[in-house]
Amino acid sequence: MKRSRVVLLWLAAIVITVGSAAWQRRTGPSYPARGTAMLGGEAIPYRLLRTQVTGEALPVRIRASAGVTGEVAWHRYPSDEPLRRIALARQGEELVAALPAQPPAGKLEYFVHLTNGEASVELPLAKAAPRQGAVARFKGAVPAHVLVPHIATMFFGMLFANAAALSALARRDQARRQAWVAFLLLLVGGLLLGPAVQKYAFGAWWTGWPFGHDLTDNKTAIAVIAWGLALVASRGLPG
Incomplete structure (x- = not known):
């Protein structure tokens, strides 16, 4: 793929990621x-x-x-x-x-x-x-050394997830590699650091299924599982 198309792909991924993060913040339960x-x-x-x-x-x-x-x-x-x-x-x-x-x-x-x-x-x-x-x-107050890595890994996880999806649509060989990066970042940010943030903030490690109905926890788990299944299904493909 030409360099200009690669740049456009990443710009599109950044716009989608920032836009979705802003939308989620404005429509979330903590927004005034x-x-x-x-x-x-x-x-x-x-x-x-x-x-x-x-x-x-x-x-x-x-x-x-x-x-x-x-x-x-x-x-x-x-x-x-x-x-x-x-x-x-x-x-x-x-x-x-x-x-x-x-x-x-x-x-x-x-x-x-x-x-x-x-x-x-x-x-x-x-x-x-x-x-x-x-x-x-x-x-509860969440320490910066827990909160900042959580936010960073989730943001870049979504960025690489969007890039992987766009690369797959454009039939780029890098799609699988980007999907791996997205999966690992979402795994660390959502299922390792995420429960630590929950514990500091609300006193519980996990409040999603099967222990509760927290929407954020459930969405995170679904995203990690979905990308894991996508990687399994794409075994043998280039990238």
Whole structure:
């Protein structure tokens, strides 16, 4: 394959990998619930956190004009506990509150109620029924020497996986070699370092099948198995 086509293939693999990582981050359960609400003719942008480190209170901050007041209603999630309410305090241009810290893997569901005269609004804005608030999950701090290698191996594992798929479509001999690199990186990052990250963050080594239903763990296991099967099926091919 010409050098220019090889460069284009790797550029495409990089774009796909970065794009999918950004999409997963923005649609994942830890991405803040955000939007803009209208209250009495005023546009109020909001950003409600959905993850926090265990041992630290969950901050709630809303930038709004002086005439706006409000409160935060919250309870542990999932539970049938009645909602508890905390008044938002004015700090300059912001209304602020702090929700109590929870143990690793503990969750809180919370709503922000704002009023300005006769007008009122509840955040996050409802997108569908039944109504759900922002759900924040608490996690333990993960040491950098565990987290950074995990992120790096998973990113480059996905990069080589995309490159291998594109090379196979282009009938490049390097496809099998790239698939091996992808498999080994995903194996180390997902099934060796991944459980260590889970243990630090949530107190459990593995919460996917057959012990639980964690989507990230299950997706990682499926990816490793799929690439392992692809390598077995492609034995004898060039590369």
